[in-house]
Amino acid sequence: MSNIKEYINNNKERFIQELLELLKIPSISADSAYKNDVLNTAQAVKTSLEQAGCDTVEICETQGYPIVYGEKTIDKKLPTVLVYGHYDVQPPDPINLWDSPPFEPVIKTTDKHPEGAIFARGACDDKGQMYMHVKAFEYMINTNQLPCNVKFMIEGEEEVGSSNLAIFVKNNQEKLKNDVILISDTGMIANDVPSITTGLRGLSYVELEVTGPNRDLHSGLYGGAVANPINILAKMIASLHDENNHITIPGFYDEVEELSPEERAEMAKAPFNLEAYKKALNINAVYGETGYTTNERNSIRPTLDVNGIWGGYTGEGAKTVIASKAYAKISMRLVPNQDWKNITELFTKHFTNIAPQGVTVKVTPHHGGQGYVTPIDNIGYQAASKAYQDTFGKTPIPQRGGGSIPIVSLFEQELKSKTILMGFGLDSDAIHSPNEHFGIFNYLKGIETIPLFYKYFTELSK
């Protein structure tokens, strides 16, 4: 694969242009107002896989948004790589904090991306990283260097829990049969510090509703005499962490995998600058569970965060009202061994138990998924590591990720194969935030590195 650099050089403008077109479609799976855009994105992905050289590409309907499935089989005796990605994106709000419209991609340079970065919702998560695989595949086909079979499974509901993908996977085990699953939906430490994510956190996402009086009340006539659902919700949320920021839900930590001192020492080797971290976020201090470092808090430890809260009068000016209802969305990041369904039950039970007289609470589970770990002695990991060594000139650092791709543990369970997480984004790329972006360097480096994974994985499989 000596000519990959040359191929990228000759085609890079087109690679970028094709991605920009894909980013213009607002495929927001969480908001039904964008249904047609999500469906159009699926069609665009299908077309791109056909043009890249798949034998067959289908739009597989589900109860929700469809899954785009494509494959290229060159020899049944050779190994098969299953590529997973998603074409849906997070909602862009708060929209007013974007420097340019989220679905009108622009290229700008940043400190971390001197060669330029594409600013758009989904640029990094996950359209940009997913499309690297399509272009890497195109290269291998056009230069007749595809060393093994490949299957693509690109879904449209990753940002809302992949519930229909789970059903699809369960029902299509033969079709999806593979030797390794390859995903680019995570990050690396820095452009000059390549890393491979070896672990992901699980997730439990719940929505809360606290109801007090049956109607909004005048805070003068009733203030002090009835339970105010917002005050109560605040009190209940506050009680979910103790003074050491340990989560207080009974049984929450029972299954948590505790790392050995050696493993923690290994983790501590990853380059990390606390001052730079605080400066980048403009905070005067980090905050979290007593007894753990920042890198541990956001990777090997479970968390509980309120992702949204609302109730009462939130408009301009003042309204002296006691709201009838208050709401919150809460997500818990889980670590390997914590069962997300069990945690969701523990949360629901606890939150209901701590509700004081005078209010009623409703907990609605949204979605969730298990944590995941890839052993680094696995040949998939080895192949990825060798690929990075070739393209970055450095051995990548195995790194635990704090994010969640709930479907990954289900892949292992249903398809009996390991997943390799070759992420090329940076934490600073602002995924899920205003001004999400993806470095041109990272995009092209991904396209360059992926074919080498195919090469080494095929060799190591012999």
Added chain:
Amino acid sequence: MSNIKEYINNNKERFIQELLELLKIPSISADSAYKNDVLNTAQAVKTSLEQAGCDTVEICETQGYPIVYGEKTIDKKLPTVLVYGHYDVQPPDPINLWDSPPFEPVIKTTDKHPEGAIFARGACDDKGQMYMHVKAFEYMINTNQLPCNVKFMIEGEEEVGSSNLAIFVKNNQEKLKNDVILISDTGMIANDVPSITTGLRGLSYVELEVTGPNRDLHSGLYGGAVANPINILAKMIASLHDENNHITIPGFYDEVEELSPEERAEMAKAPFNLEAYKKALNINAVYGETGYTTNERNSIRPTLDVNGIWGGYTGEGAKTVIASKAYAKISMRLVPNQDWKNITELFTKHFTNIAPQGVTVKVTPHHGGQGYVTPIDNIGYQAASKAYQDTFGKTPIPQRGGGSIPIVSLFEQELKSKTILMGFGLDSDAIHSPNEHFGIFNYLKGIETIPLFYKYFTELSK
């Protein structure tokens, strides 16, 4: 004033129709989108005062919405009654909880209003109660029975703090000179249990902003490692009450007027049915400060309530984000002797002090006002009491109100006269809530009772 009943009977349809027209104008002072409607309402009030028989009516411009001022002087040697009311209304949201559009008044009967009630925002607070005075005045003019001089001061910013009225009052002490101030902007216990409000709570209204990281963050990559502004805000709000629901702000209770056992025993005589109260609100328990009854909690005790809270993702579905900012609106109801400016300072100082590292907080005072008490041996109170005895056949019960009319204490300070609060609404009329309404019985009973107040006040002033 023997023919008042007859006059009301002959004009009742017109009285109702005129009020319905006034209620159709959405004079929401808190929302600048309704500016023209608020201004049009001022014009409508001006016209109604002219038609009722004022000598002069002016629209007095302010920095904000204008004050409608009208007067009728029959003899400088006679006493002067200053009528205060407001033509602005609270925002109607949550709009979806209204059974009929808030600015399309309809008349429906209810358990408490078998003769029908007008459903519309402002029906009771305060357009309906303010308009009773216009019609009572019309009666006295048309039947040549006005026993004294009268001045009307109807403002358009009561629901947003009356800051410009305060300036107007300070600058027009001679013009506003009076012997008693009469206001109908409170309630009574029941249609067969007349009461007069002898005390009002003060108010301090603040808006809070808690800022964590400088942008919204992915809760997987940063969750557990940085202070989440929503979790922190919840924690800070929760800490404002202790386990007995005492407010924890240092110095908050220093000036609170403690009632004597005798006074509390007197208060306890007011009819109150806890089961009916809970049933009406569909709550399984009341909630509040340990050691006080429900009627004490919402009248003689200060409170702290969150009136609104928002932050993060509040849309459909799930977004795993750590918000950069979280917000809340908080109002504190104060009792006589508590200085609202001092309390606002104490709150600001305390809230800033308890902010943990990792976030910054901003407290913005909205508005406020002092509490107020009217002694029942005052001739204004006596005149009102006699008026109710004539029209209701019962001596009204003196009652402390939980609400606030911040301007009342300023009236006493600047104009050196006492305010009499003749309220004809019911607590169940849902002021500040969806489906606000005002009983036809109450509206007409107010028109019937008010002229008798003029009569007795003039007699007792001799």
